[in-house]
Amino acid sequence: xxxxxxxxxxxxxxxxxxxxxxxxxxxxxxxxxxxxxxxxxxxxxxxxxxxxxxxxxxxxxxxxxxxxxxxxxxxxxxxxxxxxxxxxxxxxxxxxxxxxxxxxxxxxxxxxxxxxxxxxxxxxxxxxxxxxxxxxxxxxxxxxxxxxxxxxxxxxxxxxxxxxxxxxxxxxxxxxxxxxxxxxxxxxxxxxxxxxxxxxxxxxxxxxxxxxxxxxxxxxxxxxxxxxxxxxxxxxxxxxxxxxxxxxxxxxxxxxxxxxxxxxxxxxxxxxxxxxxxxxxxxxxxxxxxxxxxxxxxxxxxxxxxxxxxxxxxxxxxxxxxxxxxxxxxxxxxxxxxxxxxxxxxxxxxxxxxxxxxxxxxxxxxxxxxxxxxxxxxxxxxxxxxxxxxxxxxxxxxxxxxxxxxxxxxxxxxxxxxxxxxxxxxxxxxxxxxxxxxxxxxxxxxxxxxxxxxxxxxxxxxxxxxxxxxx
Amino acid sequence: xxxxxxxxxxxxxxxxxxxxxxxxxxxxxxxxxxxxxxxxxxxxxxxxxxxxxxxxxxxxxxxxxxxxxxxxxxxxxxxxxxxxxxxxxxxxxxxxxxxxxxxxxxxxxxxxxxxxxxxxxxxxxxxxxxxxxxxxxxxxxxxxxxxxxxxxxxxxxxxxxxxxxxxxxxxxxxxxxxxxxxxxxxxxxxxxxxxxxxxxxxxxxxxxxxxxxxxxxxxxxxxxxxxxxxxxxxxxxxxxx
Ligand code: SF4
Numbered sequence: 001x002x003x004x005x006x007x008x009x010x011x012x013x014x015x016x017x018x019x020x021x022x023x024x025x026x027x028x029x030x031x032x033x034x035x036x037x038x039x040x041x042x043x044x045x046x047x048x049x050x051x052x053x054x055x056x057x058x059x060x061x062x063x064x065x066x067x068x069x070x071x072x073x074x075x076x077x078x079x080x081x082x083x084x085x086x087x088x089x090x091x092x093x094x095x096x097x098x099x100x101x102x103x104x105x106x107x108x109x110x111x112x113x114x115x116x117x118x119x120x121x122x123x124x125x126x127x128x129x130x131x132x133x134x135x136x137x138x139x140x141x142x143x144x145x146x147x148x149x150x151x152x153x154x155x156x157x158x159x160x161x162x163x164x165x166x167x168x169x170x171x172x173x174x175x176x177x178x179x180x181x182x183x184x185x186x187x188x189x190x191x192x193x194x195x196x197x198x199x200x201x202x203x204x205x206x207x208x209x210x211x212x213x214x215x216x217x218x219x220x221x222x223x224x225x226x227x228x229x230x231x232x233x234x235x236x237x238x239x240x241x242x243x244x245x246x247x248x249x250x251x252x253x254x255x256x257x258x259x260x261x262x263x264x265x266x267x268x269x270x271x272x273x274x275x276x277x278x279x280x281x282x283x284x285x286x287x288x289x290x291x292x293x294x295x296x297x298x299x300x301x302x303x304x305x306x307x308x309x310x311x312x313x314x315x316x317x318x319x320x321x322x323x324x325x326x327x328x329x330x331x332x333x334x335x336x337x338x339x340x341x342x343x344x345x346x347x348x349x350x351x352x353x354x355x356x357x358x359x360x361x362x363x364x365x366x367x368x369x370x371x372x373x374x375x376x377x378x379x380x381x382x383x384x385x386x387x388x389x390x391x392x393x394x395x396x397x398x399x400x401x402x403x404x405x406x407x408x409x410x411x412x413x414x415x416x417x418x419x420x421x422x423x424x425x426x427x428x429x430x431x432x433x434x435x436x437x438x439x440x441x442x443x444x445x446x447x448x449x450x451x452x453x454x455x456x457x458x459x460x461x462x463x464x465x466x467x468x469x470x471x
Numbered sequence: 472x473x474x475x476x477x478x479x480x481x482x483x484x485x486x487x488x489x490x491x492x493x494x495x496x497x498x499x500x501x502x503x504x505x506x507x508x509x510x511x512x513x514x515x516x517x518x519x520x521x522x523x524x525x526x527x528x529x530x531x532x533x534x535x536x537x538x539x540x541x542x543x544x545x546x547x548x549x550x551x552x553x554x555x556x557x558x559x560x561x562x563x564x565x566x567x568x569x570x571x572x573x574x575x576x577x578x579x580x581x582x583x584x585x586x587x588x589x590x591x592x593x594x595x596x597x598x599x600x601x602x603x604x605x606x607x608x609x610x611x612x613x614x615x616x617x618x619x620x621x622x623x624x625x626x627x628x629x630x631x632x633x634x635x636x637x638x639x640x641x642x643x644x645x646x647x648x649x650x651x652x653x654x655x656x657x658x659x660x661x662x663x664x665x666x667x668x669x670x671x672x673x674x675x676x677x678x679x680x681x682x683x684x685x686x687x688x689x690x691x692x693x694x695x696x697x698x699x700x701x702x703x704x705x706x707x708x709x710x711x712x
Contacts, residue, residue: 161688282674298477298478306485
């Protein structure tokens with residue numbers, strides 16, 4: 001998928017003025033993902049211990065990633081499946097297109113896959129003449145709207161019920177569903193009817209995976225709707241597309257992660273459907289796919305593994321960091337301009353797309369630290385963002401105004417006497433500018449800042465002077 | 472270099488770089504291609520399997536105030552909209568299914584898992600996989616056995632197999648599951664144990680934790696997204712034999 005993160009400032013300003021987005025994002029807050037998470041976590045006294053163990057497990061896996069992937073591969077083969085490796089998004093899309101061609105597929109159902117979004121799989125399938133159909137309700141809605149997801153677990157969170165009703169009305173008439181419906185339950189029922197036929201007609205089903213189990217060659221897939229299972233079990237070919245960092249040693253490790261995933265994501269104790277699968281239909285079985293394929297995707301993950309960003313590879317894509325992020329809560333997911341929004345997106349997008357096009361993302365952070373506090377995998381997101389900021393500055397990728405500003409400030413701040421003299425002049429000038437009101441409405445060179453708020457004028461003297469006096 | 476070799480090489484390079492291991496301990500292409508000749512049973516390096524053997528199992532959470540796991544299970548199930556009827560023996564199952572259908576005002580067709588074949592079902596009951604009936608648009612209620620039920624999560628766990636096609640879990644409109652009291656286990660790990668007891672790795676082990684649901688429209692919960700709209704449990708006191 002095309003990255004549009006260079007437009008972050010523009011898009012976030014637009015987002016702040018978009019009333020229906022404001023209403024929809026209000027749902028993130030009022031539906032209380034954060035509050036639900038807190039009460040679900042509070043019911044597990046061992047939470048911190050499980051969280052610590054999870055971190056140890058993932059770090060161990062990342063240190064031995066090649067071994068576990070090879071073990072997973074050999075177990076999948078033993079179960080009758082095939083493994084494909086993809087260094088680039090293009091490798092992944094090609095492998096999948098080839099499989100679809102080999103069985104003369106027409107309809108391809110898809111469970112939600114963030115890696116599939118990374119590689120632009122839907123476009124690749126369409127270009128090759130297939131008809132990919134998203135089956136997760138949220139993904140289906142944004143596929144009809146031709147938009148990227150705006151949240152990793154609730155992709156259509158920016159859409160209001162009215163917008164969904166319009167989309168369905170527009171796209172479902174081809175199935176003979178002429179009436180425009182407004183009721184939420186009816187909308188869900190209509191999507192069920194339309195997608196049910198797709199599930200049954202599909203030749204290939206593609207899903208992501210939450211975890212891979214090296215010991216047994218199984219993958220774990222978690223959904224609430226059951227769309228992942230219908231996608232996996234009904235078509236004659238099952239394909240799983242997944243990032244290489246998702247592998248775990250044993251089922252016991254998956255239990256540890258599963259205990260945190262749903263609680264962190266939606267505040268559920270457990271997701272509705274947790275399915276652990278491997279291989280095609282066994283001899284004697286009456287249902288299940290005839291072919292089973294897994295596509296293991298790198299796409300810059302090994303680059304992260306080698307770098308100071310390696311901790312990001314512990315991420316289990318729960319979404320807690322964005323649910324607790326004040327910036328995400330204000331500007332919504334689309335402002336981030338690519339597949340992954342929020343704090344995890346601001347770390348991943350520059351790592352996968354390059355800082356040149358994404359330099360604003362690491363700055364879209366107040367360093368308040370809530371994301372790291374709630375992250376079940378203890379990923380130090382603010383520090384990783386600081387890494388990106390450091391690199392942006394070192395490589396001279398920053399906005400020149402900002403870069404010179406910082407240089408200038410650093411030059412002055414390193415000379416205490418100059419600094420004191422400069423600040424005491426500044427205090428006087430700013431106080432005069434406020435004309436005794438205590439507030440400054442407009443500040444030259446900082447109009448972006450004063451457009452939305454007043455700058456408080458200094459009251460009295462500089463800190464150093466006050467400090468000297470009271471000593 | 473094919474993508475497989477490239478990815479493996481990148482991984483090894485990355486791990487070595489971060490550990491500050493000297494220069495080029497990355498294997499030659501030939502060694503990589505040999506790393507797992509197709510079909511071979513790959514063995515983890517000794518150091519890694521030793522680590523796994525010695526690390527101890529990850530913690531399990533305590534199961535709250537419940538001392539009786541049946542109570543915990545029923546509690547959890549109630550929270551995820553699974554309804555439950557308790558029975559003494561499995562002979563009561565067919566009648567209990569009829570009663571449930573009547574109570575809920577469900578018509579349509581019954582389809583039972585081949586594993587429950589020997590029970591005394593009404594004459595028009597279907598048996599086997601639900602696909603053909605679903606394609607005709609028949610409203611289905613399935614009845615299936617399970618591998619176990621997990622008190623920790625409130626889940627029913629099914630294992631796919633010759634007599635237990637797992638599309639019965641997902642395609643029908645309503646799903647009735649028979650659980651015997653002695654099939655209730657404490658934690659997820661107990662289900663792994665049962666899986667390991669089966670001969671081969673199963674195609675699918677499914678944890679079902681309530682009827683299908685979505686909150687994708689305005690973050691408001693709706694049941695019956697794609698899978699069953701209702702899930703009902705018949706908890707049988709008699710052991711499974
Ligand atoms: S970074 Fe942490 S909180 Fe954010 S999605 Fe990943 S695991 Fe969840």
